[in-house]
Amino acid sequence: MREVKFILATLLTILIVSARVSSGQNVPLNVLATTTIVADVAQNVAGDLFTVQSLLPPNTDIHAYEPTINDARRISGVDLILAVGAGYESFLTSLIENVGENIPVAVMNSGLELRALGRDIHAPEAAISDHKLACEAQGNCDPHTWMDPAYVIGWVNNIVEAFSAADPANARVYRANGDAYIIELEALDAEITEMIEQIPAARRILITNHEFLNYFADRYGFEVAGTVLPGVSTGGEPDPRSMAALIALIREAGVPAIFAEVSANPQLAETVAQEAGVQVITNLYSESLSDAEGDAPTYLDLMRHNAQAIAAALEG
Ligand SMILES: [Zn+2]
Numbered sequence: 001m002r003e004v005k006f007i008l009a010t011l012l013t014i015l016i017v018s019a020r021v022s023s024g025q026n027v028p029l030n031v032l033a034t035t036t037i038v039a040d041v042a043q044n045v046a047g048d049l050f051t052v053q054s055l056l057p058p059n060t061d062i063h064a065y066e067p068t069i070n071d072a073r074r075i076s077g078v079d080l081i082l083a084v085g086a087g088y089e090s091f092l093t094s095l096i097e098n099v100g101e102n103i104p105v106a107v108m109n110s111g112l113e114l115r116a117l118g119r120d121i122h123a124p125e126a127a128i129s130d131h132k133l134a135c136e137a138q139g140n141c142d143p144h145t146w147m148d149p150a151y152v153i154g155w156v157n158n159i160v161e162a163f164s165a166a167d168p169a170n171a172r173v174y175r176a177n178g179d180a181y182i183i184e185l186e187a188l189d190a191e192i193t194e195m196i197e198q199i200p201a202a203r204r205i206l207i208t209n210h211e212f213l214n215y216f217a218d219r220y221g222f223e224v225a226g227t228v229l230p231g232v233s234t235g236g237e238p239d240p241r242s243m244a245a246l247i248a249l250i251r252e253a254g255v256p257a258i259f260a261e262v263s264a265n266p267q268l269a270e271t272v273a274q275e276a277g278v279q280v281i282t283n284l285y286s287e288s289l290s291d292a293e294g295d296a297p298t299y300l301d302l303m304r305h306n307a308q309a310i311a312a313a314l315e316g
Contacts, residue, residue, distance in 0.1 A: 029167050032075055033082040034089045035062060036289040037146055038108060038155075040299045042082055044181035045159045045174055049167075052082070058291045061263040063210070063233040067091045072099050080166050082159065085109040087232070088143035106162035108155040114141040115218065117211055117232050142232060144286070147216035149189040149303060153182050188300055189219075192307045196220045199314045205253055206310070207246070209260035209269045210234045212286040216306070225253055228272055234264040243272060250276040257313040261286035281313050 028050035033039035039054035046052055055071055056062055075081060076099050083089050085107035096103055116135035135141040145151035160178040164171035196204070204222040206213055210229040217224045226246045230236040238246075250258070250272070258273050258280045260266040266282045273280045284306045285296040296302035 026169070029163065030077065030079045031082060031163075032078045032080075034084065034092065035060075035287060037287070037299055037302070038082050038084060040289060041108075041146075041152060041155055041181075042159050044184075045156060045163060045178045047173065047177040049170060049173060056288065058289050058294075059263055060288050061234055061261070062088065062287045063235055063264075065091060067095045071095060075099055075103060076101060078103060080162060081105045082162070083107055084143050084145075086114055086141040086143035086145075087139065104162075104166070106158060108158055109141075109143060109145055109151075110158055112145060112151055112154045114143075114145070115214060116140050117142045117214070118230070140232075142211060142214050144212045145215050146299065147213055147286075147303075147306075148219040149185045149192070150219065151215060152299070153185050156182055156185070184300060188303055192220060192303060195307050195311045198311055200316065203256075203314045203316055205255050205314075207250055207255050207258045209258065209264060209266065210236070210286075212261060212284075213259065220307075225249060225255065228258065228260075228269045234261070238268070243268075247272055247276045250278055256316070257281050259284050259310065259313075262290070263287055279313070281309055284309055 029046075031042065031046070031050065031052045033042055033052055033054050035056050036054045036058050039052045042052040053074075055074060056065060072095060075095065081092070081096070081103055083092055083105050086109045088109075092105070096105070114135055116138070117140050146155070156178045160174045163174045167174075201221070204220075206217055206222050206224045208224060208227050211224070211227050211232060213222070214224055216222065226249050228238060228243075228246065230238055230242070249255075256278055258269045258278060260269045260280055260282045261284055262282065263286065266280055269280050269282075283295065285302045289298065289302060290296040295305045
């Protein structure tokens with residue numbers, strides 16, 4: 001009889017525990033971000049409640065990314081996917097469809113005012129705002145918003161909302177963690193503003209390998225005068241005429257450097273730089289963090305590192 005009582009008590013305990021699990025109380029969320037940058041920002045909101053994983057590993061160029069069978073396995077069963085959006089993760093929709101599950105995706109750039117890619121380098125300044133408005137209708141928005149910390153504050157608010165919807169019991173924790181990180185982002189913005197002030201206004205001209213610094217330029221008063229690779233991706237190929245025009249532009253403007261990304265092949269940028277007689281800065285981080293030993297293990301480190309490299313090259 002005592003044994004039966006013991007078995008009943010054990011069964012009851014199991015039932016109570018499983019009821020608690022299925023109601024979602026105190027169960028850590030299983031969240032997967034597409035890139036290491038999104039994962040790091042989201043980790044600051046998650047705090048010590050759970051670990052946010054990244055689908056892509058560090059030092060990976062998402063523009064050249066082909067998902068694997070292992071990626072399909074990894075997204076299966078997650079509670080939430082965090083993505084940049086604006087066409088950045090071109091592989092994501094079909095990857096989720098292949099897995100065949102109804103996985104919610106929170107889009108970091110949702111509700112933020114995006115700017116268009118490929119501003120005509122000779123367009124008058126007044127045209128910029130028109131350009132911004134048109135991008136969503138035309139589907140040519142620039143997704144690289146994280147190059148401006150003010151946009152990442154928008155990401156934090158989107159993440160707080162998504163985590164709180166998935167796990168309402170911890171909504172206050174997510175909000176408090178998010179607010180603490182927003183203070184760090186504001187400090188980062190002030191720090192970069194101070195660094196950039198060392199560059200004379202006339203020298204705040206950027207030539208980049210692919211279009212990844214437009215939001216940085218808008219925020220800190222630079223002009224992106226040209227890019228080596230056309231379009232949003234690192235996969236485009238410029239035609240010889242536009243390369244010749246870019247070389248002429250670099251010489252004319254007296255720009256001392258081309259800024260390229262660690263994760264992309266700098267070969268074309270090096271060819272252009274050699275022709276124009278300028279240097280290539282190849283150690284900027286664009287799509288991904290570095291590993292723990294590198295220059296950019298967190299988003300805050302990435303922005304500091306990029307701003308320092310840009311200031312050092314342009315200070316003169
Ligand atoms: Zn990019």
